[in-house]
Amino acid sequence: MKEIEMENIIRIVDMTLQYPPADEDADPQTAIDGLSLEIKEGSFVAVLGQNGSGKSTLAKTINALLPPTGGDIFVCGMNTKDDELIWEIRRSAGMVFQNPDNQLVSAVVEDDVAFGPENLGVPTEEIRQRIDDAMKKTGIFEQRKKSPHMLSGGQKQRVAIAGVIAMRPRCILFDEPTAMLDPKGRLEVMNIIKALKKEGITVLLITHFMEEAAEADRVIVMRQGKIAADAPPADLFSDTENVRRLGLDLPPAVEIRELLRAGGVDISDDVLDMGSLARVLCAGAEVTDGTERRRVREE
Amino acid sequence: MPIIAENISHVYNKGQPDETYALRDVSFSIEDGEFIGIIGHTGSGKSTLIQHLNGLLKPDSGRILIDGRDIMSKDVSLRGIRRKVGLVFQYPEYQLFEETVAEDVAFGPKNLGIPPDETDQRVREALRLTELDYDEIADRSPFELSGGQKRRVAIAGVLAMRPEVLILDEPAAGLDPKSHVQILEMIRRVREERKVTVILVSHNMDDVARLCSRVFVMEKGELILSGTPREVFSQTELLRKAGLGLPAAADLIFRMRTLGADIDGDILSAEEAADAVIKWLRKKGKRGR
């Protein structure tokens, strides 16, 4: 029994969330519409969808920041409706937000990272150990005495991640953590996300960047509060027509891959990033087949 | 209305131990109708540079000539310069303040002392250029619009001044892929219709490669490279040193070359990359036999 619960770290059953109407005579706005979803512990799930599709609302309901108006959400087996479990839910499923400036509480980096453990009542010596650990993992240990105000966007976002790691969560929800960063900052954050996944932490990444989604084990596409697609990235991005219909883009590497395929080059669906594409093209085997085939057709 | 920068430097905390050059000896000239892209990582001086072009910041040395006149000289009206050189900051939607969209867009023209009739006409034109429906949106509060719409309203606020040069600092930052494409497409159309010079600051190398006629590369306050996208993006080493990436297609070719593939030519678009790779594979296939 226990094991079954462990396997799905997040379980959402027929969840609906309506925001109260703006005017009295208006209808309530439905942000999430009867959504069911199960996420396995240790997986890396990316959530795509246009603005207003309900992605961010989804993350906030999992963190028990927003109560669903219908259905249930279980995080590590705990129902988010249970007020007594709310803190344990937020500790287990930490959250990193989009704006790096608006989520840091303290004027000193290490104090900010300590904020979560302090709130949890962790003993002082252990707080020190946890935050040093978290800051080293996210590469901001050298900056620990500085003010967040002096850091780059990517560094600030890494401070926010360290603050969540220091609470020792089993799952981290990232709500567009790279949207406001430059390419360098984005790369820094993505590298940390991948390292966390390797450590066995479940990652839910909401993003607009297709190349980030391509790194996940599973991609969920939201549309009007519902799940419009749910597949491994290799499958999702191989159906170009469907991708466009969902209002998404192809990851840059897949866009070129598709052009190459149209030109007769044989490349498999799981080539999703530029590094693999370059390697596959230079490695030869399948490629020679492709050109052979092409040659035959041409003759 | 050409813009010429002559050896401009800008120093923060001058004379103090933490003195830093935000700009160092930057010179360039921009002709009418060009589409300039400015790239460089955060803190490279891009934002400081564009704020010099409409007199929001004063250079510590050097000068900026617009229409052949130094914009800092006493007989040049800064307000006149700011009318001609429209600047849209990053996340401009956070600067909206009026009760209605129409009033907000009219803020610029009003400051310029444009009569009400013409202001109204300009507001309509600016909303049309930014692909917003005047009848539907003019009397609404800007704060109840969606993020993408707010940004368009803010851009309309600058367009309503009928600038001859339009500078945009990361106009697509934080938007979803669809809105991202739409906003850049809108800028391209505004440029064609209004015949404005556009200066686009961007982190997105693909956008710059696709849209711009000339690219400036900034690093540590210096203009280290300028040229057509093809010229600039062939300088992989220099860009790498400046902490910058490449457009996706150029990135693929660069990676393949690093792995030993002998592919020639400067490649910018996905189509070019696919063609070049297929050609190379065929050549290799022949050789392999």
Add this chain to the structure above:
Amino acid sequence: MLRDITLGQYYAKDSVIHRLDPRVKIVAVIVYIIMLFLVRDFIGYAVSFAAAAAVICASGVPFRFILRGMKPVAVILALTFLLNLFLYPGTVLLSAGPFHITQQGLHQALFMACRLILLIFGTAILTYTTKPMKLTDGMEALMSPLSRFGFPAHEIAIIMSIALRFIPMLVQEADKIMKAQQARGADFESGNIIRRVRSLMPLFIPLFIGAFRIAQDLAMAMEARCYRGGTGRTRLHVMKLHKRDAAASVLLAVYAGLILAERILPALF
């Protein structure tokens, strides 16, 4: 320039004064201020000055930094001095037209000036040697006994620390909005008062909206990190009193004793 503004005026150095427990420093400054108001003559000031000077020397903060701290209050200082000098009744020393300088006036003016200068020395040395965050921690600790009577000690401390974090950010934001509106031809500098106040609306409205947005985001981020008020919270920095704090307390007592003796003893005899 707006971007240069930083809150507080901490002078980074590793001196014994810097290392003192913030609670001890806050109490010391409060005692020092009370003593300054009890001083009756220049001897008391001389003692206070000697005490302040000793602390400044021990802190390693250059004296010119302390003087720089006087700049913002220079006008008040000059005004106090001049008002006392010219308006105090007594034996006339000098007069020019309607202005008279009296002996008592001169005494009073110097007396008040000394008090103000020494006050500034005290508070300046506190802020120069104590990081704002430590000050907040110290105040929270000192006020916490009051929370038993419903005094929101923790809340005040967290408000202060959030202000420390966000005020520089809001200043930057204001700078950005101002520039953006200037780029649209706004004029913040000319015109009469009413025009100028009106011209600030394009600055204030987005700034307030921005501040509310930050507040909303921050509240959510704090909740997500399990913030639920002061109860059950532990702290990363636990303040511990060291020998140096005991020594400082003894010195403080000696100083207060001297001032009190000087004030009370003549009355006894």
